[in-house]
Amino acid sequence: MHRREIRHLYYEVMPKDEQPKDKQPSIPALPVRQWLRTWEEIKFDESQHRRRPPEQFYVASIRANQLRALCDIHRRSSSHKGSRKSDLGVQRRHNEERSEEIAEFVQHGFPWSALSGADRRSGRYDDLKKPGWLPTAIVVNVLLPDDVREGGAVAPNDIVKISQTGTFAEITLPEGMSSNWKPKQTAPVEVIDGQHRLWAFDENTDEDFELPVVIFHGLDVSWQAYLFYTINIKPAKINTSLGFDLYPLLRTEDWLEHAGGPTIYRESRAQELTEALWSYPKSPWHQRIDMLGDGGRRSVTQAAWIRSLLSTFVKKWESNRVPIGGLYGAPAGADQAVLPWTRSQQAAFLIAAWSHLRDEIAVTEAPWAAALREEYPEADGDVAFAGPTTLPNTDQGVRAVLSVLNDLSFVRADELDLRNWPASDFAEGTSEIGLSESLRSLSTLRANNFLREIATELASYDWRTYGAPGLTDSQRSSKARFRGSTGYRELRQDVLSHLANGRNEQIAEVASEVLSMLGLDRR
Template identity: 45%
Template structure:
């Protein structure tokens, strides 16, 4: 015996769509022309999609489930109980006088799901054959869903991967969590459901965008955090949405690097494009320079000859992009530069020793060092900034492809809201015990002995000065990156081995 749910089938397909560019290798095989509509209790839908049980636990975070914001689900739960405007009142205002403000909290908008087929896999896992949800047609051309159990009121759990994926409406389902500490909603509350069948994850990302961003114009930056796969979608790049996102995210990250107290760049980015004479002490790189550097490195898409970006490009067809939100990305950059600052300030290499001999009382007053923050080090110039960011990004991206588990970071920071400095602090705290900290420390140690003196630094030989001058201009970025990679290769270790293994032939991924 199985449980059967009546369903309506409707067709949303145009003949000209048959000729669109469908690409199974990009997780966008041609979809079915039919969509299904049915109703289901929150308890059943939750169990079939695993929303209330699912945890972001390394490789077990299946499909495209987004990070859960408990506050948002509680808001929905309150709305269902009391409607508007009572649900929005603070506790102190919920009195007998305001009782008449209570209204029904209807949720008429459909939950959008995908019904997995037997051939669909998510991170190497498939739905057990006994757990599959099928759609069948009877002799009267009526449709129904066959569910993998016979009693809708009994407790059911799948043997492996859940048969449904929630594309949109996760927080509405979370509102019906039976374990909510503020009281649960009745499990027989029914929700409308729109179901696709066998929809590739690339199309799911597209559908999420069309539902949440395209018509409503919510903050696209939030959408890219909630649905990381969108960061690598070529259809967004074509219409400049990805370019706009990358530039906006680079601006956001630059601002966080400038404002966070733990950042080595705290108050040390020339945010207003002032002249060297009027810019803040030790602020050798402009805001525009940082945005350009981040956009072309960690936020790159890997299209054409561009270097793949750790924050934007797909690690693999299966993994997709790293699901890091803004706070995680900012914390990663802050920690990376903190390790570089520590390593550079500790090195006894000739280049660093010679810069320390220069007298700069203004730097000393602010506890800044010549080798990291002075006017004669490329670490405080756009060339050096771009060189480090491009090299670090390239090597980290290769490392992620080789062993993605190193970059599994199940942060408790909400990825979908406005990012605060406290969010970044929490992410930094999480990094302290993360394996990435050791990885960044090793990278910083490898580059600290590289000669970071600029072309106008004292004590350079004529030959050294000519080499430094070659780093100027757009072509100099590539030259510096190649020299830096050659230097790292000589150091050996994790990154030296990566360069020998992956980059020896043509110098790129």
């Protein structure tokens, strides 16, 4: 039955005095009730963004340009001054190339959409043109008036209303809704699944191309992440790590913890980051990580790197017991916003930080570095950074550096605007071109200067190991604390104290804040 016929039937079954006046554009919809008595046993927790969901959703047919305007991803102007404290990363990362591919498919179907531009223009393949149907539903959520996204709610005149009388429902769109309509504040509709199909359409197009849409009304953000997971990841068994890139909010979902989701993500991601540090030609750790765990090599093993990343950057969300979470697996600081970084961005951040440390140690004239260079005058490379008796080339030292970098970056995530570092078109994985592009992009950001300043302060710390030649008895006794399993915590505290007592006021301030948050004393 055509939408117009449904709409006509809808008005026929309604009493005339209840029929809505056409002051605002509206769309008929079919309610679908899905609720079981056993679901009453579920623990709904609004504090965890899992308030009780509605007992039904709706199925409708909406013009693509209208839905695109209602879900406009560019809804916030540069003049908006609102806080981002409630932005929980509902909007997933958008791949423009994917949407462009779908747009070509819609126009002339497959395999025409896969042809090169020259082949299309040649006329030899015109017989391959076919309809580009998109029968699979877009899944969206209509926000309630009190729902907050990106620090703000939907403007009163932009609210999408849903009412039901009898068999059918009516979705009333904002006043003045047209192809060039824009929301005044937060967009009233958010896409849960199907954003690449939707963004294949230009909001200014006048073509009457409709999309099937499944509409939830007031679905809390944690349920949206859950719905995305069950639609895309669980049945299809796609790469779990990629799933966490597409929907960063999944990184903090405790319901996945019991199923091994975040554990699988964290372990997989830690291994990917380690491999990127080892394989990228310009990385300070290029070919310097023992990837196979062979005995006798004087380099940090892959397993040690993975353990250190799991304890730092890919650590679980913060809690009362662990006040500072991992930058890559948790909300980025006090604003509770999950970083939507891709794998190449995460790896590039680590490569940049270690590169700054290598470069700063290379130029330092600190007594500890000079002493090591005097002891190993014939060594290849800088023994102060990569020698046999320097902590940055040990398990404990790697853990300490990663801990400090994560701690300081996590606490200053808002000020550094880490969430708004855009991913490049080549940032899907950890290819060399993806890493190079992410490093180039990072070099223009304030965060890069922050990492350089940390490295400058770290270079003045005495990184010699317990077994380094030339140490005094007092120095050797002090460094004995860093040996064994307790050495990780001791070295982290010692390095943080060094930064807190350093010359750089900004770094000293944030290091002091970290020590306080961790309940550690400054030495």
